[in-house]
Amino acid sequence: MSPPLRVGIISAAWGAKAHLPAWRSLDGVEVTAICTSRPETAAKAAEDFKVARAFHDFRAMAADPEIDIVDCGTRPPLRFDMVMAALAAGKHVYNGIPFAKDLADARAMADTWQSARTVAVVDAFMQAVPAMVQMKAMIDAGWIGEVFGADVAFEVPLFSAAQTNVPGYVWFADPANGASAGRNLGSHMLHLLVHFFGPVASVTADQSLTLKAWPLEGETIRPAVPDRASMLLRHASGLPTRLEANWCKIGGDGFRFSVWGSKGRLEARAPVFPMAHDTRLFGTQNPALGSAAVGEIAIQPEYLAVPGCRAVADRPETGLLALASIFAKMRDAINGDGAAAPDFAQGLHVQEVVEAAATASHERRWIDL
Template structure:
């Protein structure tokens, strides 16, 4: 007997429609049936523009609609909380953005609601599904590096500079009421990757500060009130030390890089900005000679460039397409009782606990247990 498709309702005609919609539509067994914005006219236009059957302007009605199985919650953290709670309260499966929440209380409340609902709940930390990262983890787990000694991860880009704002749609990052900062936004994505690779974090030391005091935007001046850089030293429960750097105002920043080393060698994933399937490259070396450890390009194995029941193509440049589709595919399969969806709300809560511990560590200038 054929299994009916899972019906998805997307909240957001911006990131949700631009990035999530094509990823959902690349999957077998999925049908995007509804979209929600804050006003009737924008909802109707989004439904028409993207060829979606139903338009909502009240997320509560979408959440309780019996013809929707999965609610994909876009927008910024303070708005998403009520959306997630409404969806979980109605027994829906939920896809939630990053940062997970605006504060730890909201994070814990959402996780409690998830446990009560007993549904599948996943977060938008899709770096771990980028093929280069999938292969990097497989090689690490298989012992290519030998005994693990440590890891560095950095995401340093000029989203904002004194000359221009390169991402005008993200000026909400400036307001602490939105639960934003370099450590919370860029940092959360990297922390998910570190936890995925190396397990939970036991303690953190950190330094966070605001360097660029003004962002120009269309003749106006945005004055941010959150840290635009964060440095974290992490001690995982396994004892492994790792280090994280997040900076969204670094002119000439190297983009993203993730380096892991051990007794036999080093692996490094690199991307020009946010890691995507089409532009993240993997490098490695086992040369122990001083000054001669060239990092050689490592081809990605074909098995990491495809997902069952997914038509997304890994080398297509659409924003996050293949990695997002991979996360969605795991979610689809978990709903049908096949495998486990990841990164789930349990991982998201732990990452948020690390984020909050890092804020305290920076304020108090000491190590904080997570």
């Protein structure tokens, strides 16, 4: 039996709280290190999360010969140097979303990955949620017939005039962090659309800032990025799709992903971010005029388990089974079995779409990629 792959996680926030349980659910993987920006916080994180080794310098972690995979879980401007250091050291890399703060960084990371010839994966785990995996399999098998179109929306009040519901994410307000509703929420949905329907050939968009102030514990955050984005996309196949992202919509419907064709329609729904335990699948093949009803479709057992993984689909931990599924494919690819996805090539393409959408909104025109 091969020795376990050793993972070092950079971040005691999202990386430790969400990624660590998923890595630990896998056979053949061991989380051996955690890294924060200071010795005292690194030591505390290692103690709190029961990780053997603590680092306060990501370069030292990247260079360590006893680490195989570096999981980078911080905001985009910080992640760039971390990813580049890990790739330069020949490490396999897991990179967050948004992929990069801008297109130059995205291209540099993708080029370095191609040269390093290691396994590098992006944190777009929506496509691994069981309902989405079954939905794609049904579409590929012809359940809705010829695909005519799709729309996807993620509309929730992360921020409102009354309160900030995600205080840990106020960094979204600063354009220097590569943030916006289209870049953050939109990137996740774009990965899903590209995974289902292939690359995007052209895009037009409308993006704007609506909520000018976020209240936060006695202070006011003044965002300087769009908090809503509408995108019309034309895939290389010719298929049209539509995307809506809004992080200030009070009473928003959460997540909805609808695909329709010549024989019917399928729709995945989640109350907030799609997770294995709360994303439900609906569908109809009823062609009757005015019939909007869709019935719930049970998720089949084969989509609720991952080989070599002890994660359980109905547990509510953030992203647990979907993350574990992405990690498992990464583990298998490193061991020479199959390909990991979504990889840095897909990450770069989505970044290209994000940047083109921003230009399209500013110039009020379609942009060809």
